Amino acid sequence: MRILLIEDDQVSARTVVNALTSDGHFCDVVTSAQDYNNNMVSSGGDCYDLVILDIHLPGDIDGYDILLRLRSAKIKVPVLILSCISAANHKAKGLGYGADDYLTKPFHKSELLARIKAIVRRTKGHPESVIKIGNMNINFDHRIVEVKGKTVHLTNKEYSMIELLALRKGAVLTKEMFLNHLYNGLDEPSDNKIVDVFMCKLRKKLESANDGISHIETVWGRGYVLKEYVDDEEYSSVNISESSSDYQAEQVKDSA
Template sequence: MRVLLVEDDTATSKSIELILKSAGMVVDATQLGEDGLEIGKLYDYDIIVLDLGLPDIDGMEVLRRLRDSRVKTPVLILSGMTQAELKVKGLGTGADDYLTKPFDKNELLARIHAIVRRAAGHSNSVIRTGRLNVNLDSRTVDVDGQPVHLTGKEYGILELLSLRKGTTLTKEMFLNHLYGGMDEPELKIIDVFICKLRKKLAQATGNENYIETVWGRGYVLRDPDETAAAPAKARAS
């Protein structure tokens, strides 16, 4: 999961960044609203965590401009301002949630997971595809209740595929979500991760195919029944 954090207080920013990274998230952080606005428009994030009291432009203005620019990335306002009218204004301007400081780290993580799930059209923490279950909260994977042990990068790929199930994802998108632009390896490393992930899923499911290659474009997660039905439908037509 890739997060953009816009928070001007250095100590608070470092603390939040540590919490998110310990939960396996890739975090890009900035202290300025203008930077957050430009980065948020330029890159693909799962969520933006936004403070209101920024030194250059107000966080509410950042939110308004993001929505005016048709940026649909979910936004969690994280602010020390507790007034009810501000919460109402924030939600009305396009925020998906409003959490006040000080906050409990477990609540912060739970809200982030819930927002990202809802934005992707999933109502609970477990995303099911065929017999495959991906638990976003515990970062675990199982097949019919039997755990499938993945590396951090393998899980990150499967999590992104699950959140955007049925959508073709490019290798560049995987790199951005796994590395956040920092020390990115070559694109072909994604093929290696996908190959290893496929083998583990095949072993756990009796050779069912969940990850489909879309030649020249990337990869997509589908229910094995859908993957098998597609060629048959093409032949019938």
């Protein structure tokens, strides 16, 4: 795909460009609204498959203004806002102005690429996105988790956790990362032990449907990781060591 990145921060721009090029995409970069490619208006936006847009730009015109101009000109190119601002009102404003998604910095490369593919897939009418991990299918479009063809009924928090784990499969995620993903800075609990409670419930549901396997492992002192392939002996030892963690989570639940 050919992607236009509108970003004035050089470090952030370099990170995005490296992520995109490593995945086979072509990326043009402009650093201000004044340098914005005016040919998009005359070409109808056909020159790019996606625009990645920062909100705060130097000068009198910000990212919201660019977004409004695109939509006012009937240019339907998908837009992903990439911003360090996580406030809900900014997200609502961006989506209300016509953005297709909103991702906050710092971000993980795999999540950025997954969101880009999902946006383009939706706008181009491609089939729904499903990630398969062992016997488990995670449908990001419908927010459904299936194990062996049967739906596992999860709460919104539980689904959000397995979604984040799947988007960053193989990476260790801290409890703070889960809190940011679950609450987006709004009414965030001061005690991150609530993550253990949600994780305990999520694991039990997945294990119940999948012969005792959830694919979620604890990395002691760091967080949690989702692994696609789990050796039986390895998983047995993991389960034994994790039993104390589940017990502690249940204690937190009972005392809440």
